[in-house]
Amino acid sequence: MFVGGIDLPDEKRPTLARAIEVAARPRRLLVPLAPCAATPAEPAVKPGENVQPGQCIGIARDCAGVDVFAPLGGRVESICTVAVARWGSFAESPAIELADLSDPAGIVPPRRTEAPDEPAGRDFDWQAAGDDELLARLAQGQLTTHRFRPQPLAEFLARARAGKCRWTILNVLDHEPYVSSDHRLLAEFGPEVMEGLAIVARLVGSRNIIVAADHRRTSHYQSCDAPAERFGIARIALPHKYPIGADTILTKVLTRRETPPGQSPLSVGTAMLDAPTCLAVYQWVVRGRRVLGRVVTVAGPHTARPGNFWAPFGTPCAELASLTAGANPCAAGGPEPTLIHGGPMAGTLCDARAVVTPGSGAVLSLEAAHMPLPGPCIRCGWCMDHCPARLNVAMLNDAFELSLVDRAALGGALACVECGVCGYICPARLPLTQRVKQLKRQIVALRRAAAEAPGAEVPPARAGQPAGAHGSHAR
């Protein structure tokens, strides 16, 4: 296990046992042309054109991007700008606006009905195909990973193959409160996800394939047992101490290897996957269908009808929350709920223009009154006790208040996994997570500046005053 961590309230009960439903038809879709952090794709359609479901509407400009497809049929209204979540903040991306949409039930992948060994209904026999053939087929699919920071699956696979990964890990822990989308996906599409995982693991070339699940939910995953046996996948139940689903922490728990600060688990030979990606891989490789939506948990204390919903990519988050979850019960005089994109611990405040992308696992409406005023640090040390990266967060907070970026770098700020435990536990209600994230950004910017100008001056010890710094004197 890992040092630190915390038991969070689970809060998943309303959504845990409900089957995934199809979200109501949105008025329009704003399909982002840059779902991954890359150059936006070139629009392939013009306003006024009619598109079919699954039609290509954007062509990638370089290998870091992916082609974009229309999740639903409809009419191209215009090309506008939306916000796409990446690494805990929102970035702008051009998008194609679709109106007069077709029925959203079309994005739901069909269940596998045939017996496991029966080849009927399969377009492609991946077990008989060679690696190159399989890679070529995957590359045609233009899939992305569905992580916190989505990236093209082809790029991910190339890096994983170059890194000689010994482990392929499917992370279905859903460790954040309220969020249960991966759990529902594995419970309902277990065999498909297992087969998709087996396909990716074969391409990565790793011997150890592991499914890491929450120990409280394993009884829901019985449909995975037979396929897992067949593909040699180990199923491991893990305890629910909070940031166990963070990539680096899960790598440490399962492989005993610690990821160096600022790098991804690929650097220690671990390919970390998620359930929606595996499902998309199965659907494309075996069935020849693209999954152009994802399961999003819509929940929170202000939601009338919480649940998990299939939402096509490009659904505006605010519309998804109001359409699927019913009217806001607090609209009559209650406190205004705050929309959160992602889980309550590591998510971000939902931008007004935010849309569903491969990285959106949840849209939650929480109470705005939950954000208390910060006070002075009382140096209780709980942030450090519970930090899974063992950072001295109190010291980093001092460094932030005094704008000592180099001291923060010395304190190892880059190892932060941005799980949000320090901000959760802080009795002084300091925005610790936010401050450490800001320090990380400054350190990365300084290092990049130093790397771009070799032989130039050493980066200054004091960077510019951070926005939140105020003259309080720390020790």
Add this chain to the structure above:
Amino acid sequence: MNPDATTSSQDRTHAGATVAHVHDSPFIRAPEGAHTVFMVTVFAVCGPLLGGIVLFGWRAALVAALAITSCVVTELLYYRVTRIPALLGRSHAVLTGVLLALTLPAFVPWFVPVVAGAFAIIVGKAVFGGVGHFVWQPALVGRLAVAVMFPALLAISDARFQHRLPVLAQNRLLVGDVREGTFGNDIAPWRGRPAPNGKDAFLLTPPAETLRGLTDRQSPAYSALVFRPDEQLDAKPAALLQLPPMENLFYGARPGSLGETGIILLVVACLYLIYRNYLKWELPLAMFLAASVTVAVAPIYLAGPNNTVRTFWLPLLSPEGLGTALTYVSYQLLSGQLVLAMVLVSVEMTSRPVTTGGQVLLGLGCGTLAMLLQLYTTVPIPCLMAVLAMNTLTPTIDRFWRPRVFGTKHFAILRGQ
């Protein structure tokens, strides 16, 4: 969706500046705030305080009330006068007041706790910037101030009662006046001995004072410290024969300050705070171990038979045997303010290091220094002074003790990284 929710809101911070504060993850918060932390600590510390009130009578309650009131009123006045917005102030002021009361004896005049409280808040806390910024435990600063200003009032200076201090008799608990005292038998058990007519308290030699006689030749107890191997079956330094039974020390039936005597209550309060995660067990344990080892190996001067001075009595290597050595060590640990300093004073959040390793360092330093001061000097509050002295090093320890960060190599500081 409300567009205002994505923009920033205006928050007032403790520095008084109004800054834009964008709400960011996490969006849920643990229920325990700083105010809760201090009030729960006050609740835990009330156990030893009530024990002190029972053992030392209504005067103890008066001292505690004065100390708390003085701290809270000083805090309010300070922030009213300086116009600095005080967050977290009042609950921590209450905690400081209670801790201060625990370090004061019950027989002091009314102005001693008042002055101590004012000093604790202004000199100990407010001038450093309040909670989170002070260097020395504020209650100890107040206690040190009155120890310097009124040394005579903190020990009853009557010539007849010299070096004797009062403790209530068993039949006058809670209601007795601790200043109405008569001579008591130092080495008799406290239980089952009612006070004589008209008197409430026994005047006893504090066991710490008797023990100090082992090393301090100016002490009046010194003359009694000759070895008497002929008269006793087990040869002990005679000072050990002048000490009260160990059970008295556990009840708290010995002269001392309000909170320092009730060992059992202190340990219970400590365990509760450990259970609540408000203090780490490493710090008290390190302090206790360091103090035990220091006492066990520190050589002391000792008077031998026929008043010859046997220099360098090494407790663990003494010819009197291990039993004598362990008895001596236990009395040294339990007869002073060590337990109070260990479980309630040194663990003050702001004045201890943040890291666990740093806290162990602090505990080792506190324990060693406390016992050295108790053995070899005549300072009035050796253990509390040791905590104050080690608090000075806290920022340094915090700066240089860096635990290994996830994904980096061990001993980064030695590798110069």
